[in-house]
Amino acid sequence: MASGQFLDVCIVGFGAIGALYAFALHKSGQVRITAVCRSNYDALRDEGLDIDSDRFGTHSAWKPYRVVRTVEEAADRHYSYVICAFKCLPEIVTTPALLCPVLSRLKTSPSKEPTTFVLLQNGIGIEDDLLAELSNIDVPTVVLSGCCWVDTTAVDSGRKIVQHGNERLVLGYHQPPGGFKDMAEELSKRSLETLCSLLRSAEGNVEAAPDVDVARWRKVLWNASFSTLCTLTRCHVGDVLALETSRLALRDIMAEVLTVARASLPPSELREQVLADHVVDQIMEHENPRSVFRPSMLVDLDHGRPMEVEAIVGGVLRRGKAKGVATPKLDLVYAALAVVQSKLVKTR
Template sequence: MSESTHQSKRNVLVIGAGGVGTMACVALERSGMASVTAALRSNYEKVLRDGFEIESVDHGKLSGWRPSHVVNKVPHVSAESPFDYVVVTLKTIPEINNIVEIIAPSITPNRTTIVLLQNGIYIEPPIIDAFQTNVVLSGPSYIGAHQHNGHVIHDDPDRYHLGVFHNPKLDPEDERRNLEDFASIYNGAGIAHATIVADIVHYRWRKALWNGIFNTMCAVTQLDNAAIRRFGGEHSLIRPGMAEMAKIAQADGYNLGDKVIDEMVDATPIELSFRPSMLVDVDKGNPLEVEVVLGNALRIARQKGVQTPILDNTYRFLKLVQARLLAARGYISEPKELPTADFI
């Protein structure tokens, strides 16, 4: 069990202060129960000098706001002041970053609880393998928040399902205590809503029905969520793709229910046009979370013998989009000429 439950304030590190990470900093710091350190990258100088400018549906307008501490890299933990919680909101893009290596300097064995507020399915096992004495909490986010150079627009309420991803080497009661403690901090200001759930994988599969289909197909077509439906994609791509994802979840032991596709589609009214986060990344020329959002699910489909022709082709096209984005940023080199066999 973490010693954090015996302290008046928990020592929390948030790694990745984009829109999601910044609003996590706000929720945790404003609870009065945490001292938050934000590890920033491109926006460090701006935030250090001026603070964040935040327009939030939950918190209102915050001008010049900062958490307790702002740093420009993941700090090496000190014996005198270990982190009780390390919250990870970085995008998981294995082509350009290694989450385990990034967070390792900040983790104290047997002490630090790792909280993954990230997209994707089965992002937790590599973390548990690397940090076998640390509790791992997981929370798919439903927040709508975008950050650019210290300016955050938060236009969809801060909501999470939060649960333990069980480590068989740890005591479930200790895991549960840390889960309840972190949720109480996150919800401490009475504004954000981190809802504790018994089986977080179930809720990650539910989000995969939306994220792995709307997000990916909008990124490939460069149509927003409403346009792709108006132009005929709802019944030729969106719903059939969701049906394939539901079959993968079923094969993995998670029955999402007969109405889950209607629920996921209806959760995004066609009158509400917006560009999903993966499409926004395409707009900005940023690499995509291809593997954790879709690739991991398809690897499970292959293991379980589930046929997924629509998602397979979506993945193939998405990988081509990813290659273009990686090449433009200099992460990979474009071949001068592809062999003919690559086009077959």
């Protein structure tokens, strides 16, 4: 184990998701957290973080091992895990550009211990640019990604994290495209197991996915339909479920996503099972018609912040285009959201 008895873990993006899993890892007793914060740096350094979580308990004024403002500041040491919990906004900054100081260090001061990058972000193809960048670096690395199924919010300007109800994290590894192919799979499996076991020791409800791509497509089914329609209409989930025409639109969008998913993923029993047509029925039946939930994309718009349109919708469209799958409704959704997004980006 590196750094004496502790694994060094860097969390980039200390919003609700980043902070929640940082705390879970800290709770394992085997990890030292370096938190890269932007808006909540002062609050976190001076007062620490309150946590009110159904899964991880109630805690007052928790301070991570280190709080820093930039990835550059954080890149003074080797990390076993670099957890990316920032919003995925490639039109503003790509993941490799954002992680540049950490990636440079891998080149100039390679460690014997591998570094694992963990992408806790929504969307399809969010790993592509990082994998491409890592294939140019001459040390073995691992890329994991995870889908968080959790209702968690940062309140009080990021001084407090609230998490209600269930929490579930599905984690898996990506196949690096570059060198080290022979050792990569073994390394990835080991790194995935370690991270799962750390989170489990803090009572996290974590699941190692046999195929993380299938899990990611399953999650984007909801985000590409519910999140986008809620955002375009500025309405909560219940409003979008209230009309037959919009329920049909949700179904039609999910059907398009499913078609792209099946065209993009290699055939497998898991794929047929997780991404079957009847999953759409299950999702529609599972949703509460009285829900007043506002998806994070809409919350971003409410606050004038850029939205993850590229990761969530653009990612599906790029895979669809590559496979020659028509996506008329998603194209329209993307076109409309891209206009909204372009104004949000301009007025940042």
